[in-house]
Amino acid sequence: MKINISGLSEGGHQYDLSGSAAELGLDSNYSGDVLANITLEKSIHQIVATVEASVKGVFICDRCAGEFTEVVRTKFTSVYTWEQTEETAEDDDFHVLRKDENVIDFSSPVKEYLMLAVPLKLLCKSNCVIPEHIEAKNDTVDPRWEKLQMLKQSEKN
Ligand SMILES: [Zn+2]
Numbered sequence: 001m002k003i004n005i006s007g008l009s010e011g012g013h014q015y016d017l018s019g020s021a022a023e024l025g026l027d028s029n030y031s032g033d034v035l036a037n038i039t040l041e042k043s044i045h046q047i048v049a050t051v052e053a054s055v056k057g058v059f060i061c062d063r064c065a066g067e068f069t070e071v072v073r074t075k076f077t078s079v080y081t082w083e084q085t086e087e088t089a090e091d092d093d094f095h096v097l098r099k100d101e102n103v104i105d106f107s108s109p110v111k112e113y114l115m116l117a118v119p120l121k122l123l124c125k126s127n128c129v130i131p132e133h134i135e136a137k138n139d140t141v142d143p144r145w146e147k148l149q150m151l152k153q154s155e156k157n
Pocket residue numbers: 061062063064065066123124125128129
């Protein structure tokens with residue numbers, strides 16, 4: 001996922017890039033291509049890259065343990081500059097380019113941001129319910145019910 005920036009004119013530029021999930025070093029549950037729509041906004045001192053990327057993955061539902069396919073999407077902005085000033089520290093979203101560096105490789109930021117976009121709780125559908133045979137195994141009483149049961153019992157006494 002590389003863009004050649006040598007001779008890039010000032011202003012906005014659009015790119016549609018793709019690369020295989022394996023090529024980007026994503027886990028094997030991601031298949032097919034990672035698609036990235038990248039806009040570069042070049043000014044005298046810097047290039048601002050706005051990246052929208054997506055990849056299809058196969059996940060295991062946290063609730064029913066079933067497999068499901070979902071498209072993971074992310075959007076982020078990175079700034080590339082040629083000037084290193086005292087305040088500018090290199091971080092994930094801010095990069096200092098060497099004078100002779102004329103290719104920006106988006107592979108690793110795209111990969112990192114896609115990984116961050118994977119929800120912590122993976123559900124095949126938002127209203128997925130635990131199948132009864134699994135539910136029966138973790139038969140814990142909701143504390144609110146416990147209180148109610150105690151109340152009922154005290155009524156009897
Ligand atoms: Zn599920």
